[in-house]
Amino acid sequence: MAMIFQQVATDRGCQSYLIGCSETRSAVIVDPESSLTDRYLALLNQEGLRLHYLIDTHTHADHFSASQTLSSQLDVPVIMHRASPAPFVAFHVDDGEMVRVGNLKLEIMHTPGHTGDSISILAEDRILTGDTLLIGGTGRTDLPGGNPGELYLSLFNKLLKLDPALTVYPAHIYSNRSCTTLGEELTKNPRLQVHEESAFIEMMNSLNLNMPDHLTEALRTNLTGGKTVAGLIAEAADKVPFMSLAVLANRLQNKDCDLLVLDVREADAFRQAHIPGAINIPRGQLELRVNTELRDPTQRILIYCQLGKISTLAAATLKQLGFDRAIALDGGFSAWQEQNYPVSQPG
Numbered sequence: 001m002a003m004i005f006q007q008v009a010t011d012r013g014c015q016s017y018l019i020g021c022s023e024t025r026s027a028v029i030v031d032p033e034s035s036l037t038d039r040y041l042a043l044l045n046q047e048g049l050r051l052h053y054l055i056d057t058h059t060h061a062d063h064f065s066a067s068q069t070l071s072s073q074l075d076v077p078v079i080m081h082r083a084s085p086a087p088f089v090a091f092h093v094d095d096g097e098m099v100r101v102g103n104l105k106l107e108i109m110h111t112p113g114h115t116g117d118s119i120s121i122l123a124e125d126r127i128l129t130g131d132t133l134l135i136g137g138t139g140r141t142d143l144p145g146g147n148p149g150e151l152y153l154s155l156f157n158k159l160l161k162l163d164p165a166l167t168v169y170p171a172h173i174y175s176n177r178s179c180t181t182l183g184e185e186l187t188k189n190p191r192l193q194v195h196e197e198s199a200f201i202e203m204m205n206s207l208n209l210n211m212p213d214h215l216t217e218a219l220r221t222n223l224t225g226g227k228t229v230a231g232l233i234a235e236a237a238d239k240v241p242f243m244s245l246a247v248l249a250n251r252l253q254n255k256d257c258d259l260l261v262l263d264v265r266e267a268d269a270f271r272q273a274h275i276p277g278a279i280n281i282p283r284g285q286l287e288l289r290v291n292t293e294l295r296d297p298t299q300r301i302l303i304y305c306q307l308g309k310i311s312t313l314a315a316a317t318l319k320q321l322g323f324d325r326a327i328a329l330d331g332g333f334s335a336w337q338e339q340n341y342p343v344s345q346p347g
């Protein structure tokens, strides 16, 4: 039976996999990443597939899972291991269980060690190993839920006992390869040459790796289904139009009286320097002061902040409050100053 298989990677090497049944056109996405959601939707369309499940191989500490977002957008359940704490998981699986995707059978293996909830997924001639087994490496065991003794057992008593011809697709790749085989890893992976359990544990405990970027945010969002800060700003950006720095400078020069320029930085920053003619309502006071200071909901309001991110949130808030003509500046006051546009410096 033909399996549709697409590997989709981020530029930081996070791998996700779209697996489809060519007969029924059913599909699953494994380890979806939040910056790739449009890619997955496009691929599903292009391949003529309907998504049935989303699977995370473990609670990721270093990438932002798109499972919850895609789950609510497409109304499909998220599958994770029984030990996964995330509240949005609809369907918990355990070692030896199977997920059917059309006529494809995905076998679940519990392979803890990198995290307690790590699974590997056997799909015909290939195995998705999450962060348990990587190309030339293994998942680290020093992050929350990690356990080198469990990783040893998952590798040596489970994965490495499978057919060496299996193709291995991990959740992270740190080279320009796309996959490996179990046989190749058995002979060439340096960490798998340490066969003694105690020596393996000692090796894993002495790796002394840097903490991944965004660890706190990734764990927070992946465990709770909460939003990332970038996701929150991107959602706001979908709801507001933007004006470029050059167009604003031009409007100010031409004394465009229709445009109210609103600075949402803190009062101290505003006092030091601001865009000429701007008024100041700090972002934290916007809802408190909107009724007294922005009386005309039909007014065209251009909002800016220091870096162009908080202003996007503020513009989306004003839109929600009925200011239909709220616009965010594309860039912030820092960029405005860098480009030598005019500034008022009252002090």
Ligand SMILES: [Fe+2]
Pocket (backbone or CB within 6 Å): 058, 059, 060, 061, 062, 114, 131, 139
């Ligand atoms: Fe991981």
